Amino acid sequence: MRKILVVGAGQSGLQIALGLQAQGYEVTLMSNRTADEIRSGRVMSTQCMFHTALQHERDIQANFWEAQAPRIEGVGVSVAGPDSSPGSSSGYPTRAIDWVGKLDGYAQSVDQRVKMAGWMETFAQRGGQLVIHGAAVSDLDYFSRTYDLVLVSAGKGELVSMFERDAARSPYSEPQRALAVAYVHGLGPRPEHPEFDAVRCNLVPGVGELFVMPTFTHTGRADILFWEGVPGGPLDVFQGVKDPSEHLALTLELLEKYLPWEYARATKVELTDAGGTLAGRYAPTVRKPVGRLPGGGLVLGVADVVVANDPVTGQGSNSASKCAASYISSIVEHGDKPFDEAWMQSAFDRYWDTAQWVTKWTNAMLGAPPQHVLDILGAGSRLQPVADRFANGFNDPADFEHFFYDPEKAAAYLESVAAGA
Structure with missing residues (x-):
């Protein structure tokens, strides 16, 4: 029985842990928070997972919330047009472009606080070794000698510094969007095609984007209002805002100014909970997949550790799911041979065969x-x-x-x- 250590309990780390566990591997999972701490904490992201990524969850019998989460059957796109009427000061009241495309297979969004907490508990119930401890490079130095393979899926903090930036695949060195998320109850139906759920992508040229997505959280059905603002622009106002109600008020103020058709259905919204807001920014980065430890050991980077795209195309959790499925296949197919550097590179290259298209599309959508x-x-x-x-x-x-x-x-x-x- 091969011993695998997974560091980081996000979408990809947990999916790998559950998938390998089902294949008979002895898996240890390290998380810096307990399931209860995750469940009661602040939202971690936005997420809308499309058919292929959802199928990877079904394949490992981890699609626990499929019956409860809204079935997202479309993607709508609106492009705001500037007001050209004389003397008007209302900003962007019109939609120069507006349509809804139908998906071949439905998408779903489950609050990662619900999903990650549930998956962690399932992993432990199925006999997995769960260690609640923040991991440092020095810890991994020790663990690399006691496990056949160490996978690093913690996308933030000290561990990421082990992975060298791939300059050829990373055109941006600075964040391209300022991000602000609010999970809300009480959003009205879309005026167009209210008979089915859809993600709404609103583009405000030169200013940023607003995404609206139906989701499932611990208080039931909800919607996510997600602003992506060009840094330094009018949407870049959430830094330093700690109070959730102030965050929501800012979100709605910007809606009223730039996307009045979305504001019209948001006049009665309230936050799902005190942890229902999030703001931040990061530079989209591709990194080399092999991390080198001081003692000579090697670790393999997973998902956001090695390919972190801007969320403007909604691919983060999808990419994490696809990375996990790809890595599981590479591990299982490798049998009892050593997980050396050549294998680590080949496992990443296999994942990059699909990830490269996400990176190309996302970077294209960040520009004019x-x-x-x-x-x-x-x-x-x-x-x-x-x-x-x-x-x-x-x-x-x-x-x-x-x-x-x-x-x-x-x-x-x-x-x-x-x-x-």
């Missing part, structure tokens, strides 16, 4: 959209197949390679859809 991308977004209002294809790209970002980046491919694609309409 070129004309051919505006043409694609605009066509979604007229041509439902375009809206649907863009929506399904959230599940499989590799598809954007065929029509999204190159002006000629974009034009040919739009022409073919229009001809068939």
Whole structure:
């Protein structure tokens, strides 16, 4: 029986721990917080997991909240247009672009406080060794000699510094968005297609984005209001705001100014709980996958440790799930051979085969959209197949390679859809 240590109890670390446990591995999981501390703490992220990532959870029988979480059947895109009427000061009252694409398979969002706490308890109940202790590099130096493989999935703190930044794959050295999240009850229905749940992506050119996603939390069904602001711009006002009610008031104030159609359904919202807000920022970074310990041991980086994209495309938890599934396959297929540096690199390369498309798409969406991308977004209002294809790209970002980046491919694609309409 091979002994595996997983450091970090997030989406990927827990999924790997549960998946390997089911395959008969002796797994130890290290977390710096107990399940109860996670459950009663502050929200950790936004998350909307699409079909492929959800299927990875089903594959390890860990889809415990599937019956309770809203079934998200669409992705809506709106682009705010500036007010051109004389003497108006209302900012961005119009939608230059507005449509909803239907997903081939539904997506879901479960508050990670609920999911991670539940998964940790399940891992322990299934016989896993759960260690509540923050891990330092010196700890891993010792553990690397007692385990066959050490996986680091703690995406923040000292441990990340062991992994070298991959400059060739990391075009940004500074955060590209200031992030602000509020989990709320009481949001009104979408005015368009209220008969099914959808994620709303609102783009305010030069200012930032607002995402609205239905979710399931410990108080039941809720919605996430998630601002992504260009640093230094008008949305970058959440730093230093500690009071949750002040955070929500700021969120709504910005909604009223920049996205009045979303504000109209948010006038009666209240926070799900005192821990329902989060703000921060980080630079999107790809890192080398092998971490070297002072004593000569090697550890393998997981998910956000090695590929941390901006959340502007909603891929964080999806990528974590896909990384976990890929690593599980690489570990199991390797049998009883040593987990040496060459294997670690190959395991990461296998994951990068899919992760590279997420990074390319996300980095493209952080910049000002070129004309051919505006043409694609605009066509979604007229041509439902375009809206649907863009929506399904959230599940499989590799598809954007065929029509999204190159002006000629974009034009040919739009022409073919229009001809068939």
